[in-house]
Amino acid sequence: MGRAPCCDKAKVKKGPWSSEEDAKLKDYIQKYGTGGNWIALPQKIGLKRCGKSCRLRWLNYLRPNIKHGGFSEEEDNIICSLYISIGSRWSIIAAQLPGRTDNDIKNYWNTRLKKKLLGRRKQSQANKLFGSSHDPKDGNGMETLSNSAIERLQLHMQLQSLENPDFPHYDNPPMWPCKLNPIQEKMMQTLQLVNESSNPMMMQNFTPATPKKVDEYYAQSTNPLQQDYSPMSNMMMTGIESSMGINIPESSSSLVPESKGTTQPPSMELQQCWAFQAEIDELLSNKGAIPLEGQHMSTEFDCFKDMHGVKDSMTWWSNEFQANSTSWDSTGVLDHKQIDKKYNESVIGRNVQ
DNA sequence: AATTCGGCCAACCGCACAATG
DNA sequence: ACATTGTGCGGTTGGCCGAAT
Secondary structure (H helix, E strand, O other): OOOOOOOOOOOOOOOOOOHHHHHHHHHHHHHHOOOOOOOOHHHHOOOOOOHHHHHHHHHHHHOOOOOOOOOOHHHHHHHHHHHHHHOOOHHHHHHOOOOOOHHHHHHHHHHHHHHHHHHHHHHHHHHHHHOOOOOHHHOOOHHHOOHHHHHHHHHHHHHHHHHOOOOOOOOOOOOOOOOOOHHHHHHHHHHHHHHHHHOHHHHHOOOOOOHHHHHHHHHHOOOHHHHOOOHHHHHOOOOHHHHOOOOOOHHHHHOOOOOOOOOOOOOHHHHHHHHHHHHHHHHHHOOOOOOOOOOOHHHOOHHHHHOOOHHHHHHHHHHHHHHHOOOOOOHHHHHHHHHHHHHHHHHHOOOOO
């Protein structure tokens, strides 16, 4: 038995809002605020609408200083960067873009930005690999990998290739994230689950590395590419390492090793880590696939050419975002509530809880 | 000119969580 | 401690509109 509906659906109006309804709602809220109860609000002002519908209309359309459409390149970069980092947490992303609503950003991402970045070809390949045609009864666990995770993985790998264009990235060492936020941790746990079920042999032999082992890895590194401590790498988690259970000590994030150290081979954990990264990469890039008509393999990442200076901007933004966020799980929500509170206090002159 | 198709976006739905009694 | 209610959020849908055929 589910919870009772918030309103009588037979008696409320649905569909597009008329200008009269907009005016009623706007006038009332500008005069009296929301009163802290959206459910009761439509009755007070004689609107035959669900309270939730009123709230949505106000937040997404009638609220002052709302911007619609015309996303700037900087906003594109911010959205992309945050999506890769935290996924479809639209409210949090919206909180970082003044005047934008979560709904707007969500629509913009789903209809334009995603296509711009991923391109049709990779999308169709991903669908082929993980899409609805896949039989969930196969039991290989791939169905548990969400589209969001796939997209983020793809985006990240594309960015990684841009970082080191001369090297196929399955030959590259991992670029260590300095510290995962809880959301990133969760995503990596999901990826780990997928890997566990799709390749149990690999995980059987795996034991999580300790921070000490990671420090040893840094000391052992001989390849200049293994010294990647760019902010980009910190923000855009490779994820694979994390999914393998390797913990990155916080202190490592700001350390740039002076020497290259010894020539000892990397630890077993790291070799397994790279192998897993190569495996995922192989899976996603689907190297054996025949290019679609009119497309060439060399255009793999051409979609990113549309994003002028995306790397620099994203790096900058990543640092700013990290620096400004006191905590990951509350940032957006708090900001949103603060905005509403400020509006009620300053415009309406009311002190709302 | 008529029809089909696909992109876009506003709005709805249902779930999860927080607040309250 | 539990039940109820309100709010916030992300996913999805339906309809409009312009482009293509």
